[in-house]
Amino acid sequence: MLNNQYFYLRFILSTLIDADHTNTADFEMQIADREFRNNNKILADYYQINETAVAQQAKSNKKIQNEQLKKLNELRQKMSDACVNLNSEDAGIYTLSVPTGGGKTLSSLRFGLNHAKKYGTERLVYIVPYTTIIEQNADVIRKRLNGSTEDSTNILEYHSAVVGDFKTAKVDESVGDSAYYYARDTWDSPIILTSQVAYLDALYGKGSKNIRHMHRLVNSVLIFDEIQAMPMKC
Numbered sequence: 001m002l003n004n005q006y007f008y009l010r011f012i013l014s015t016l017i018d019a020d021h022t023n024t025a026d027f028e029m030q031i032a033d034r035e036f037r038n039n040n041k042i043l044a045d046y047y048q049i050n051e052t053a054v055a056q057q058a059k060s061n062k063k064i065q066n067e068q069l070k071k072l073n074e075l076r077q078k079m080s081d082a083c084v085n086l087n088s089e090d091a092g093i094y095t096l097s098v099p100t101g102g103g104k105t106l107s108s109l110r111f112g113l114n115h116a117k118k119y120g121t122e123r124l125v126y127i128v129p130y131t132t133i134i135e136q137n138a139d140v141i142r143k144r145l146n147g148s149t150e151d152s153t154n155i156l157e158y159h160s161a162v163v164g165d166f167k168t169a170k171v172d173e174s175v176g177d178s179a180y181y182y183a184r185d186t187w188d189s190p191i192i193l194t195s196q197v198a199y200l201d202a203l204y205g206k207g208s209k210n211i212r213h214m215h216r217l218v219n220s221v222l223i224f225d226e227i228q229a230m231p232m233k234c
Contacts, residue, residue: 014215129229
């Protein structure tokens with residue numbers, strides 16, 4: 001009961017801090033009527049793009065001459081179909097145990113986009129222990145959804161290699177623009193790729209920067225990659 005109460009109160013505090021910071025920034029920049037990002041619309045568009053890519057991949061696979069590669073792609077397709085066909089109206093915890101190279105990133109993306117389309121989920125949050133994997137997954141997702149390696153607002157990376165040292169709050173202001181900084185500070189993006197550290201900071205970390213992110217985890221699909229790397233006590 002106390003644990004649930006903690007998260008409820010932190011959620012309320014998170015929304016208040018976000019509203020206060022956003023309102024202050026709008027006042028200073030003389031923004032009278034901010035246009036907020038329509039995450040549901042963006043995710044619906046991404047769903048269509050992704051399903052088109054899946055269909056094209058299945059069609060291309062039939063033309064592959066290499067039998068081993070063809071079989072591997074068929075197994076990837078079978079797993080992808082299983083993820084998208086997992087229909088449950090109830091929130092829950094699901095596992096996807098697949099060897100390296102099995103296509104977990106794109107299969108989990110398909111699951112998340114399908115869930116968002118059916119149930120109005122506002123965002124997908126990838127939580128990964130290693131920076132190199134975050135960058136790799138972000139590259140795969142960007143190429144699949146829009147072909148752009150520069151989209152840092154709708155497909156947001158939030159980890160130490162991008163936003164600096166979380167403990168000292170150092171950031172590189174030479175990268176990006178106001179839309180990126182808003183997405184980075186608020187986590188108001190349809191797809192977020194972040195570290196386990198940043199995720200745990202959003203739930204338990206001190207300081208308004210961490211607390212502000214917490215309420216964005218609500219009504220989201222949380223995808224943990226390499227979950228075995230998270231300490232059991234966490």
